[in-house]
Amino acid sequence: MGIQPRIGNADKSQGSTAAPISPWxxxxxxxxxxYSEHTLRSYRSDFSIFERWCLGxxxxxxPATPQVVADFIAADAVKSASSTLKRRLAAIRKVHRLFRLPCPVDDEEVAIALRRAxxxxRRRPRQALGLTAALxxxxxxxxxxxxxxxxxRAMIxxxxxxxxxxxxLVCLRLEDLTRLSDGGAKILVRRAKNDxxxxxxxxxxxxxxxxxxxxWTQAAAIHEGPILRAVIGGNLQAKGLLSVAVSRRLKAAAQRAGVPAxxxxxLSGHSMRVGAAQDLMTAGKSLLQIMSAGGWTSVNVVGRYVGEADWNVWAA
Structure with missing residues (x-):
């Protein structure tokens, strides 16, 4: 691109209070x-955090040097999870490549800083509680x-x-539903995190x-579009339910059911996915079958989910 951006502190000699220009x-x-909008939001958010740390x-x-990135990782590790640190590095790498600048992330100094962090x-990541069939x-x-x-009820x-x-879940659409002869149905999950x-x-x-x-769809008179929608003041909304509302609705249902605090x-928005995987495992399904059912590509992730299944069912 022929651009060699250098972002530093604003010119204070003129008493300027304007924010520094961010060509990235x-x-x-x-x-x-x-790229997905989720990925682009992550790039913007993570590089902005890196930029603020640098300016401060x-x-x-x-361009950043490997030492700068390594120092940033060491500082950010105090409050951020390992997965977050890796995501920050992905944003720094991508922005440098967009400007065809040497990538500081690939330096051994950064690799050492990340490994140290x-x-x-703690090795085992925090996991959502599995919402199994009984719950x-x-x-x-x-x-x-x-x-x-x-x-x-439909959401759960x-x-x-x-x-x-x-x-x-919140992106499922009614027109993607196909009814089956056994009384059930199949529905197209259009786009996933790893798709x-x-x-x-x-x-x-x-x-x-x-x-x-x-x-639900008959009561709400939904004939096409998003299946799960917000209801505000008794009025059905046209847009799909926000993903952050899923965990809130689960918790509200749990409170009404008298579930212990x-x-x-x-419970979280991941609980239904985790619980169903655990139930499949305890029902004797293979790891490959579970991965296929949930669209997983990582054996490690599925293994962590089903590792906390209630194995007491095998004693029955």
Whole structure:
């Protein structure tokens, strides 16, 4: 590009209070359409955090030296998880490559800093509580016969059956549903976190989950578009439910069901996915079958989920 940006402190000689120019923001816009919006948000957020740290410590974020990046990782490791540190490095790498600058992330000094930071963390990542079938049924039974209650019943049943991540769950569309002869249905999960090119996967709904879905869509008069939608002041919204609302609705259902407070607090938007995987394992399904059902590509991730399954069922 022929650009050698150097971002430093604003020129204080003129008494300027304007923020320093950040040409990297415009460079990231070139990636629109080539990467998911979630990835682009991460790049912007993570490099912005790196930039602020650099400016606060009188360092140049672009181009950055390996030592600067290593020092940043050491400082950020105090409050950030290992996965977050890796994501920060991905953003720094991408921005430098966009400007065709030498990439400081690939230096051994950075690798050592990251390894040191990761060894300082506890090895086992925090995991969402699995919402297994028994807890699922308890929460569904506690949902009231209101428009929101019917939606929440459908959300819990569909989320469990399809093993969807919360971001996938709120994007499910009614026109992607195909009813099957056994009384259930299959639904296209259009785009997943690990599906960069949008090939999608099929999620399967039991007859019970399909009945909850039908009850909700008929009550809400939904004929196409997003299945799960917000209801504000009794009015159905056109756009899909926000992903952050999934965990809130699970916790609300758990509170109504009288679930103990520690269990309620441990529920998250990932709980249905984790719980369904655990149930599949205890039902004797193979790891490959579970990976296929949930669209996983990493054996390690699935292994961590099912490793906390309730193995007491085998004693029955």
């Amino acid at each position: 923001r415009a460079a990231i816009q070139r990636l629109d359409g080539a 410590n009188d360092r140049a974020p672009l 990761m060894r300082s963390k 699922r049924d308890q929460l569904i039974a506690a949902c009231p016969d209101t428009l929101i209650g019917r939606r929440d 049943a569909i989320g469990y059956d399809t093993l969807c991540r919360r971001s996938e 960069q090119f949008g090939d999608g996967r099929w999620g399967y709904l039991s007859a019970v989950a399909l009945a909850h879905l039908d009850e 520690p269990t309620t607090a441990a």
